[in-house]
Amino acid sequence: MRETFTKGMARNIYYGGAVFFFLVLIGLTVDTVNRLPETDNSQNMTELVIEGKRLWEENNCIGCHTLLGEGAYFAPELGNVYTRFGEDTENIKAFIKYRPVEGIPNRRSMPQFNLTDEQLEALAQFLKYVDGIKTARNWPPNVQG
Amino acid sequence: MKYESQGVAKLYFIAAIALFVGQILFGVTMGLQYVIGDFLFPEIPFNVARMVHTNLLIVWLLFGFMGSAYYLVPEEAERELFAPWLAKLMFWIFLVAGALTILSYLLVPYARLAELTMNDLLPTMGREFLEQPTITKIGIVIVALAFIFNIGMTVLTGRKTVINLVLLTGLVGLAVFFLFSFYNPDNLVMDKYFWWFVVHLWVEGVWELIMASLLAYVLIKVTGVDREVIEKWLYIIIAMALISGLVGTGHHFFWIGAPDYWQWLGSVFSALEPIPFFMMTLFAFNVVNKRRRDHPNKAAVLWALGTAVMAFLGAGVWGFLHTLAPVNYYTHGTQITAAHGHMAFYGAYVMVVLTMISYSMPIMRGQKAGNIKAQVVEMWSFWLMTISMVFITLFLTGAGIAQVYLQRYSDDPLPFMVVQEKIAIFYWLREAAGLVFLIGLILYIYSFFAKGKEVEFVEG
Amino acid sequence: MNAEELELKRASLSALASLLNLTVLPVIGFIFLLFLYKQTQAQTIGRYYAVLGIKINLAAAIALIIVTGLMLLLGGFYSPWTWVFVISYFVFVHALFILVATWILVRSWTGKKLTTTFL
Ligand code: HEM
Ligand code: HEM
Ligand SMILES: [Fe+2]
Numbered sequence: 001m002r003e004t005f006t007k008g009m010a011r012n013i014y015y016g017g018a019v020f021f022f023l024v025l026i027g028l029t030v031d032t033v034n035r036l037p038e039t040d041n042s043q044n045m046t047e048l049v050i051e052g053k054r055l056w057e058e059n060n061c062i063g064c065h066t067l068l069g070e071g072a073y074f075a076p077e078l079g080n081v082y083t084r085f086g087e088d089t090e091n092i093k094a095f096i097k098y099r100p101v102e103g104i105p106n107r108r109s110m111p112q113f114n115l116t117d118e119q120l121e122a123l124a125q126f127l128k129y130v131d132g133i134k135t136a137r138n139w140p141p142n143v144q145g
Numbered sequence: 146m147k148y149e150s151q152g153v154a155k156l157y158f159i160a161a162i163a164l165f166v167g168q169i170l171f172g173v174t175m176g177l178q179y180v181i182g183d184f185l186f187p188e189i190p191f192n193v194a195r196m197v198h199t200n201l202l203i204v205w206l207l208f209g210f211m212g213s214a215y216y217l218v219p220e221e222a223e224r225e226l227f228a229p230w231l232a233k234l235m236f237w238i239f240l241v242a243g244a245l246t247i248l249s250y251l252l253v254p255y256a257r258l259a260e261l262t263m264n265d266l267l268p269t270m271g272r273e274f275l276e277q278p279t280i281t282k283i284g285i286v287i288v289a290l291a292f293i294f295n296i297g298m299t300v301l302t303g304r305k306t307v308i309n310l311v312l313l314t315g316l317v318g319l320a321v322f323f324l325f326s327f328y329n330p331d332n333l334v335m336d337k338y339f340w341w342f343v344v345h346l347w348v349e350g351v352w353e354l355i356m357a358s359l360l361a362y363v364l365i366k367v368t369g370v371d372r373e374v375i376e377k378w379l380y381i382i383i384a385m386a387l388i389s390g391l392v393g394t395g396h397h398f399f400w401i402g403a404p405d406y407w408q409w410l411g412s413v414f415s416a417l418e419p420i421p422f423f424m425m426t427l428f429a430f431n432v433v434n435k436r437r438r439d440h441p442n443k444a445a446v447l448w449a450l451g452t453a454v455m456a457f458l459g460a461g462v463w464g465f466l467h468t469l470a471p472v473n474y475y476t477h478g479t480q481i482t483a484a485h486g487h488m489a490f491y492g493a494y495v496m497v498v499l500t501m502i503s504y505s506m507p508i509m510r511g512q513k514a515g516n517i518k519a520q521v522v523e524m525w526s527f528w529l530m531t532i533s534m535v536f537i538t539l540f541l542t543g544a545g546i547a548q549v550y551l552q553r554y555s556d557d558p559l560p561f562m563v564v565q566e567k568i569a570i571f572y573w574l575r576e577a578a579g580l581v582f583l584i585g586l587i588l589y590i591y592s593f594f595a596k597g598k599e600v601e602f603v604e605g
Numbered sequence: 606m607n608a609e610e611l612e613l614k615r616a617s618l619s620a621l622a623s624l625l626n627l628t629v630l631p632v633i634g635f636i637f638l639l640f641l642y643k644q645t646q647a648q649t650i651g652r653y654y655a656v657l658g659i660k661i662n663l664a665a666a667i668a669l670i671i672v673t674g675l676m677l678l679l680g681g682f683y684s685p686w687t688w689v690f691v692i693s694y695f696v697f698v699h700a701l702f703i704l705v706a707t708w709i710l711v712r713s714w715t716g717k718k719l720t721t722t723f724l
Contacts, residue, residue, distance in 0.1 A: 007373060010380035017388040025391045028410070032338065032403050039402045040334040050331045057271025057329075058259040063192025068401050069478030070337065071273055074179070074191050076561035077478065101187065108182035108562070111190050113256070130333060136408060137474060139400035144558045426704070430711040454704060462700045539697065543689045550685035 052126025077145025082131035089124035150226035157212025164205035209498030222303025318351030369437035389417035419461030429453035442514035455492025481545030518597025529585030544571035615651030620713035623658030
């Protein structure tokens, strides 16, 4: 690098740039949080949905599945599973409930979590709520996720 | 070794390498589960193996960063470590806490672990990479605070070099952004949004400061190039990292329910993110080319150059590949993501830690550089691990492209599981490459025990 | 600036133009490179790097545009497997060219030639 570009200048770009863009990120974050109610489906966030989210976490579902494209890539996307399962929470509940304990020979299998009916209902409601989040361009691209 | 207390780094590095082995063993386990679905089911379900794999990665990289800081900071500050005993104490606390957490993943069903650790009091578990029980997270914070106090006091009461200050800033940032892992709102969109304040602002923010300063330190040592020149590079690299990376977080806000403007902001700023990685390559090439001496530790020079190149490939090129919103619309959450994640983590953070170990371990063991045989073995392990990681990335990229086409792009999209079976060949190939990686890692460990002719050191 | 310094400057500019042509300024970078080539004198370091840059970029054009074009032609536009090969190949080989051009740029700054030349 040329001598006209000094270490002091480089340092100032670092400090100035870092502080400036950090403030920009904070500003954008405030704006985003303010606008979220338009898209985040929070009007349907019932107690049951919140319990469902906790169950989702405490059974580490994200360790195999993606949810709105984030998570693991071993098993199908679940952000739109409510749509894929014919917009019926009963189908979701039945699927989770009847997983064989020993798995399906030779295939990737989902564990049997031994959930109660109330817990199944909460999880299914949570997945229904997630399906209602308004993602940009209606992501995922199609029903297969 | 100039200062006695630098020696604590050795403990940290040994633990880091041991956990690295664990990480890879679970990696190849999962690789097999990808193609033989019922392998180890239901004893070790995929999600458990994955938690072990990724959490071990993070924990051993943290061990590596801490060890590197304990080694580097006293030498730069020209004084002993502020409290060597504290560094040793924290080592054991972190090791025991880390080991217990990993064991609990394997021995107790996750839901039971959540119950035992009273997750309901402050629910933080069950989010990708942040699966640790809340109590472990608190432990991490305590260890991090003690560590930063120790390093901070050493830096502030000693010679303040640019390398030390940048490293310290990076480490403080690491600890501060980790605090977002305690924030788990019920609103899923908010949860996802702030989750990235840990994950993205780590790997594409403050960790780049850590990486750049470690690389700068080793390059000064092995090339003898003037410190002024290196510091100027260091500043401009980290400036570009933060200028692009902070707002670049937006490349994760495209499809999670956040406002549409993120598609523009995220695309534009994250498209600039390869620049700091490219500059690291330019920087490393430049100072090695202008070196004032030929350091006897050839292996360390190789690792340093390898880090710069592979970080550029993994983070810069493979990151850019899927970072523009119109592309990410199709690739989001596919094997393309996994391909990028592997090469970026390996190229940037695994390799920079191995560079530090390669440079400092011989010195801590009373030599200037490893003996000739040890270095040859180490360089073999470099090539085996690095080339197999390139292949892992290429196979996953192939799998990802096919997946996108069949499942998302074609007029007649196929279900996820159907597609997975169609692309199984890529997973078999990935598994084969993973086994080569494991062989490379075993050779790497052997290199510390190999006996041979000592190298001669000629000061230039 | 004397003649020697001018050639050194052209050498590093040529190396830069070649890297730019491979990255953010395709075509424009190449035109700039040709322009630099015309300015340089024979047997100088400037000429050496201008020629090297042109060679590298021609090689890249063949490897990237022609080979990918052939892959598309032979594999068919509507087969997923074509895209698997085309995209992986393009990204990887393109990155390798960028790395080589970066090394050449760094060498040009020292005013020396490459120690080994592949082209
Ligand atoms: C060498 C053999 C390895 C194999 C076979 C392997 C395999 C895997 C598999 C199957 C996954 C889960 C993907 C999914 O969610 O479906 C994964 C995730 C991951 N692995 Fe590895 N891995 C290996 C080495 C490594 C190394 C060396 C690193 C770090 C440098 C690494 C870092 C990661 C990361 C960061 C993830 C999470 C990826 C994401 O969320 O996108 N792995 N690995
Ligand atoms: C060393 C630095 C980097 C590391 C270690 C890294 C690692 C990762 C990992 C592990 C993920 C997957 C996260 C998840 O599980 O959801 C990811 C995602 C992503 N990364 Fe990086 N990354 C780095 C740099 C970059 C850069 C420089 C770019 C852009 C140029 C980038 C672009 C992306 C994008 C767009 C995604 C989201 C993929 C998706 O939509 O599924 N990354 N990265
Ligand atoms: Fe990111």
